[in-house]
Amino acid sequence: MTAAKREKSFDPKPVLDLIVSIEADLKRLKEMVALRVEAFDPANPHNKTTDGKLTKEGVECCYRMFDKGETRYSVSQQMKISFAAATHRFSSWRKAGGAKRKKVLLG
Numbered sequence: 092m093t094a095a096k097r098e099k100s101f102d103p104k105p106v107l108d109l110i111v112s113i114e115a116d117l118k119r120l121k122e123m124v125a126l127r128v129e130a131f132d133p134a135n136p137h138n139k140t141t142d143g144k145l146t147k148e149g150v151e152c153c154y155r156m157f158d159k160g161e162t163r164y165s166v167s168q169q170m171k172i173s174f175a176a177a178t179h180r181f182s183s184w185r186k187a188g189g190a191k192r193k194k195v196l197l198g
Contacts, residue, residue, distance in 0.1 A: 124196070133156065133169040134171075154184045157180075157181060157184045157189070166180070
């Protein structure tokens with residue numbers, strides 16, 4: 092078979108269909124990740140352990156509130172933690188890069 096014949100027999104439609112399918116899947120995954128990154132609830136009981144310490148989710152929830160510009164007082168009230176604990180988390184948030192830090196997925 093010559094090169095010219097092989098080029099004529101190539102059908103791009105399956106490849107283009109695959110690209111469209113992959114793009115649709117990527118869009119769906121982006122939306123799912125965006126929802127998980129944005130969704131957090133300060134009142135969620137999973138934010139604290141049974142002894143009252145913050146879980147990883149609780150710490151991330153505090154950080155996201157600081158990302159949004161909440162004060163330490165506001166965070167302490169909404170998370171039902173002491174002002175000193177909120178101040179500690181604020182300091183940790185700043186050390187982690189503040190709003191530019193890498194966010195952790197919740198859930």
